[in-house]
Amino acid sequence: MNYEQIPPETKDWTVVLRDGCPECGFQPGYDYGENVQRLRALEAPIMTAFNRPEQELYVRPQKNTWAPIEYLAHCAEVCEVMSQRLEWMLIHENPEFALWDQDAAAVDGEYLNRPVGSVKRDLLTNLHHAAGEFEKVPADLLERTGRRSDGSRFTIQTLAEYFVHDLEHHIHRDI
Template sequence: MARPTAPTPPPPDDKDWTWVLREPCPECGFDAAHVAGTQVPDVVRDSAARWAAVLARPDARLRPEPHVWSPLEYACHVRDVCRVFAERVHLMLTTDDPRFANWDQDATALAERYWEQDPAVVSAELTGAAELAAARFDEVTEEEWDRTGLRSNGSAFTVETLGQYFVHDLVHHGHDVGA
């Protein structure tokens, strides 16, 4: 049996989403600026818990539009975002002013063939990745919330603003799929 061909990729998202640290997102309504760093682990865990139901839907593999990811593809992305941010916060806590490697979410989606992954496996992986990320943020001490790191495009983050940026992504994609 031949492997299905890749679906049409969405247009690249080249927006600088750091504005969500200053104002509520008009699409999902989430106000990341009002999330304290100590609240990040709970938001991560809550968000992850909602994905199990999304991935159990019979239409989890279906794209609502040719250029819009399916719930399964979004869940793969959220899993990978959790992995990336768990590593980034770890770097910030163990390295002075780290620079984060560029991560191309669209290239990852194609390379990892998100559309072919098993929803049940992705659900378990997402839960594990979210728990790792939440645990990393649980480890942050009061003195460490202001440690800094730089994204490849030069955007500067503290551990707290990295957490705020991260949870917006999780909440936003949950909104995208009605989680």
């Protein structure tokens, strides 16, 4: 399939860590252990999304909105990126994360052309891996920091919340 590129996302989503998300109801500041439970709880709605007729997964609801398969591929890559960022925070003092442009990743990764089976496999594998990695973090390391290239700072706690919000928002609202 060959669709036009979606206009780039310009919203600073880090505000959900302070204000929550009025679009999906996310509220930050919960106990760290809840992150892993919430990540694992996403498997059922992910499986439901993949049980829809395949052709529905490739339809963009609007010209400027990703199709479900694009959101699912994005979620798979978010799991991978957040696992890498967690690893850097555990190894290095206050690392700067490599720039990850989600819009460029969608185009470069040809999310809209990816086979359903490949996206499903990648998403479930990456989700399980990420949940396992976040689960291993000892409580005394939750305040370790890292930062994006735009200057946004995270602790392991807030990175986990940001990650959970990203997946929950897309899986419950966009897919």
